[in-house]
Amino acid sequence: MTTKTILLGIFLGALVTWIPRIFPFILTKYKGLPEPLIRFLNYLPISIIFALTLSSLVKGQRGHLPQFNWLDLLAVIPTFWVATKRQNILLSVLTGVVTIAVLRLVF
Numbered sequence: 001m002t003t004k005t006i007l008l009g010i011f012l013g014a015l016v017t018w019i020p021r022i023f024p025f026i027l028t029k030y031k032g033l034p035e036p037l038i039r040f041l042n043y044l045p046i047s048i049i050f051a052l053t054l055s056s057l058v059k060g061q062r063g064h065l066p067q068f069n070w071l072d073l074l075a076v077i078p079t080f081w082v083a084t085k086r087q088n089i090l091l092s093v094l095t096g097v098v099t100i101a102v103l104r105l106v107f
Contacts, residue, residue: 071107075100
């Protein structure tokens with residue numbers, strides 16, 4: 001009985017996770033999106049990357065000024081340079097990972 005309940009829970013959890021990820025592809029396969037929405041969605045990945053980057057660079061506490069994670073901020077500089085020069089996201093990620101690893105090893 002418990003095994004069936006656990007398996008049912010895993011199946012329902014997978015289904016609930018799968019539906020919102022696949023459903024938009026099914027909807028847009030047969031009917032295109034309006035042009036203003038497409039233009040808006042073009043900016044979304046860069047906005048998400050910027051928000052994630054900024055949230056990892058700045059620590060905020062209520063009642064205090066924001067504080068920077070200086071090692072992470074130093075790692076962003078070569079990563080951003082590689083991203084703008086090469087326009088290769090894999091190379092940018094590798095640059096960031098290697099840079100932060102070296103900085104943490106040294107400091």
